Amino acid sequence: MAVGAPVIELDNVAYSYGGTELFSNLSVSLPQGSFHFLTGPSGAGKTTLLKLCYGELHATRGEVRLFDKPAHEMDRDAVASVRRRIGVVHQDCQFLDHLTVTENVALPLKVAGRDSEGAGDIDDLMAWVGLSRQSQQTPPQLSGGERQRAALARAVIMSPDVIIADEPTGNVDWEMSQRLLSLLIELNRMGKAVLIATHDLNLIRTAKSQVSSRVLRLKGGQIQQAGADL
Amino acid sequence: MIDRLRPFLALIKGDPQADRAVPPTGFTARLTVFTAGAMAFLAVFALALSFATGRVADRWAEELARTSTLRISAPEGQAVAQLAAAITVLETTPGIAQARALTPDEQRALLEPWFGPDLPIETLPIPQLVEIIEEDEGYDTKGLRARLQAEVPGAVLDDHTRWRAPLVDAAERLRALGWLVLLLIGAATAAMITLAAQSALSANAQVIRVMRLVGAKDTYIARAFVRRFTVRALIGAVIGVVTASALILLMPDAEVAGGFLTGLRFRGAEWIWPLLVPVLAAVVAFAATRHAAFRTLREQS
Numbered sequence: 001m002a003v004g005a006p007v008i009e010l011d012n013v014a015y016s017y018g019g020t021e022l023f024s025n026l027s028v029s030l031p032q033g034s035f036h037f038l039t040g041p042s043g044a045g046k047t048t049l050l051k052l053c054y055g056e057l058h059a060t061r062g063e064v065r066l067f068d069k070p071a072h073e074m075d076r077d078a079v080a081s082v083r084r085r086i087g088v089v090h091q092d093c094q095f096l097d098h099l100t101v102t103e104n105v106a107l108p109l110k111v112a113g114r115d116s117e118g119a120g121d122i123d124d125l126m127a128w129v130g131l132s133r134q135s136q137q138t139p140p141q142l143s144g145g146e147r148q149r150a151a152l153a154r155a156v157i158m159s160p161d162v163i164i165a166d167e168p169t170g171n172v173d174w175e176m177s178q179r180l181l182s183l184l185i186e187l188n189r190m191g192k193a194v195l196i197a198t199h200d201l202n203l204i205r206t207a208k209s210q211v212s213s214r215v216l217r218l219k220g221g222q223i224q225q226a227g228a229d230l
Numbered sequence: 231m232i233d234r235l236r237p238f239l240a241l242i243k244g245d246p247q248a249d250r251a252v253p254p255t256g257f258t259a260r261l262t263v264f265t266a267g268a269m270a271f272l273a274v275f276a277l278a279l280s281f282a283t284g285r286v287a288d289r290w291a292e293e294l295a296r297t298s299t300l301r302i303s304a305p306e307g308q309a310v311a312q313l314a315a316a317i318t319v320l321e322t323t324p325g326i327a328q329a330r331a332l333t334p335d336e337q338r339a340l341l342e343p344w345f346g347p348d349l350p351i352e353t354l355p356i357p358q359l360v361e362i363i364e365e366d367e368g369y370d371t372k373g374l375r376a377r378l379q380a381e382v383p384g385a386v387l388d389d390h391t392r393w394r395a396p397l398v399d400a401a402e403r404l405r406a407l408g409w410l411v412l413l414l415i416g417a418a419t420a421a422m423i424t425l426a427a428q429s430a431l432s433a434n435a436q437v438i439r440v441m442r443l444v445g446a447k448d449t450y451i452a453r454a455f456v457r458r459f460t461v462r463a464l465i466g467a468v469i470g471v472v473t474a475s476a477l478i479l480l481m482p483d484a485e486v487a488g489g490f491l492t493g494l495r496f497r498g499a500e501w502i503w504p505l506l507v508p509v510l511a512a513v514v515a516f517a518a519t520r521h522a523a524f525r526t527l528r529e530q531s
Contacts, residue, residue: 054443056443076447076448076527076528076531077447077448077449080442080445080446080447080448081445081447083442083443083444083445084444084445088443090443094439094440094443095440096251096253096437096440098250098253099250099251103250107251107440107441107444108444108445110251111251111441111444111445111446111447111450112445154444158445
């Protein structure tokens with residue numbers, strides 16, 4: 001997939017938490033259609049970096065630009081609008097447990113006031129992630145892999161420009177992780193920028209055999225661009 | 231008008247699917263219904279009390295305003311002549327509809343609360359009282375006093391001004407007190423519903439977080455909470471108003487017992503006021519929850 005203009009840019013960004021600087025002078029650019037992995041030891045700040053990328057956190061220094069707009073200048077409504085263009089798969093999935101899987105997947109459409117236009121699409125999407133049978137179950141009734149696939153379905157239902165996934169294969173077996181990876185690669189081939197935070201080097205190796213991707217290694221508060229090499 | 235009401239009606243009607251995003255919270259729901267019900271109950275009684283005291287005070291003031299009393303303290307042997315002269319003066323005074331000397335029985339009845347039923351009134355030097363009923367336009371008090379001074383030297387005219395002024399003052403104060411009580415009830419309702427809404431918002435912090443992650447704006451999140459609390463307040467207030475109104479209707483009629491507290495009921499157009507209480511409760515709940523929701527969402531961001 002050919003890459004385009006940057007959709008998310010971090011320019012000399014620093015982030016401090018509780019007086020400790022997690023990272024500084026960090027610059028990353030995610031172009032449209034790109035595929036990136038984010039790796040690094042636990043506690044290096046991968047999840048924090050992802051949160052900066054979808055506007056949940058604000059940089060303490062430097063500038064984060066989301067779709068060419070400075071994140072720190074956005075009000076809450078503007079951040080909400082940006083999040084409709086960024087699909088996020090959390091490690092812990094972040095579902096509303098009192099809703100069915102279908103209702104959870106359709107939640108982004110609902111909050112955007114577009115729930116009337118996607119009934120057929122939701123069925124197709126549930127079939128695409130292999131959860132047609134579980135559509136009326138609640139999230140606690142799903143296995144780890146099913147929850148991750150449901151989270152992926154929710155992340156893509158708005159047809160976002162960017163997919164951000166935080167350890168999407170952390171709680172699933174090898175077979176399921178391959179299936180999730182295939183779905184993410186398929187989305188990338190549709191033109192979505194994909195950023196995956198993971199510890200799983202095997203997953204990265206498998207992906208690199210199927211898609212052009214870059215690896216960003218976060219260590220000691222700095223980003224190392226591994227390029228084609230690991 | 232309909233267009234202006236449409237957003238409010240849409241809020242009351244709600245979106246069942248969107249509402250499901252926020253799970254029901256039993257405790258705050260019960261607290262809101264109970265608070266709105268209790269406050270509406272108290273508001274109806276405050277209204278009834280305000281109307282009743284206003285009515286009683288108006289009646290007293292009106293009755294006293296239309297009557298005067300002439301007191302004749304004449305030496306023995308002149309009493310009958312002075313009474314006749316006074317009646318003649320009064321009957322020829324413009325603005326006086328009727329002048330009537332109280333009978334010994336009526337005078338005894340007036341003194342009975344203080345001296346008991348067997349007072350030998352005929353043997354006591356008690357002044358003769360004359361009840362004066364005025365016409366609507368009233369009479370010239372100064373002119374009448376001058377004539378009485380000339381023709382009935384033992385007569386003292388009491389036009390009830392000194393009684394009427396504090397009664398009118400008391401009526402105005404009671405009405406103001408009624409409105410103050412209603413304002414306090416409204417403020418207490420707003421405070422309780424704000425606390426309940428904040429509690430519900432805090433309990434649903436994770437739900438709010440997830441909704442924000444999928445792109446929900448503050449208005450969307452707040453709407454689900456605002457609608458719930460508005461509808462709960464409306465239901466609670468309707469229950470409170472119906473209960474209070476039923477109890478007020480069960481009270482004895484003022485005409486039968488003639489007392490002050492038995493007049494605690496609404497009459498005619500006054501019934502509009504208790505009917506407005508649920509609407510006002512819903513408006514208070516709407517404003518309080520909306521304010522609490524946006525403030526909490528701002529703090530949680």
